[in-house]
Amino acid sequence: MNLPNKLTMGRIFAIPVFIVVFLMGYKYAAAIIFILAALTDMLDGHIARKHNLVTNFGKLMDPLADKLLVMSALICLVQVEYVPGWMVIVILGREFIITGMRQVAAAQGIVIAAGTTGKIKTITQMIAIPLLILENWPFSLLNFNLPMDTIFLWIALIMTIVSGIEYIAKNKKLFSM
Template sequence: MNLPNKLTLARVIAVPFFIVLYLLGHIYTATIIFILASATDALDGHIARSRGLVTNFGKIMDPLADKILVISALVILVQLGDVAGWMLIVILAREFIVAGLRTVAAADGIVIAAGFSGKLKTVSQMIAVPLLLLKNWPCKYINIPLDQIMLWICVILTVISGIEYIVKNKEVFLKGGL
């Protein structure tokens, strides 16, 4: 297994540690784990592309690892009342739609790469979640609800990127009999 794939796998393995630590009240340690795991996303992609180490495992697991990490955090935040449930539903719906679209396309040998808005969505999530986990620290001291602002940006980018995937790949839907 190459280094980018190990980093992707490490991101998935970090999730249970993040969850347990956060729920046990070790908020800062859990948030650091989340941030480090998020950082591996950019790192593994950069290493894979620059060194010619792109694999099918990485193509599948890298976006999946991101979703497992972010969705796990958002589920906890919904459970604790820090994120509205409908926001998580919007995010999950987009992820299921895009995953379904990619699955249908893959059956025809088509690879649907991440679009720019999808990458922005992921980055915004990986900024918003730590702010939400830390209850808007340090911005709460200057009365700027950056955690909520970033959460709204995530939801908006989620919708925009979902629409982008559908519009750019409408032929996949049409081929499927829609």
């Protein structure tokens, strides 16, 4: 197993650790675990492309690891009432739809690459989540308490919807096959 795939697997193995640490109330530790896991997403892709280590395993597992990490964190945040459940349902619904489309496309030998809006969605989710875990720290220290956690959550939700519509529009031929 090459380094990018090991990083992807490390992200998957970090998920239950994150969940336990977060639900035990160790918010700073949970945020650090989440941030480190999220950083492995950027790192594994960079290494795989730079050193020509792209594998079918990585193509499948990397996006799955990202979705598992983000969804696990968002569901934990719903449980502690930091995020409305309906938002997570919208985000989760988009992920199921796009993953299903990718599976249909893959069965036909078509690869649906991540688009710019999908990447922005992922980045904003991965910024919003630690801010939500830490209850808007460090912005909560400001006299006017700029709600960056909420702002990034809404941006992530909007980008989730926009990127979902974009994927469906660009790949509508899959629905007629």
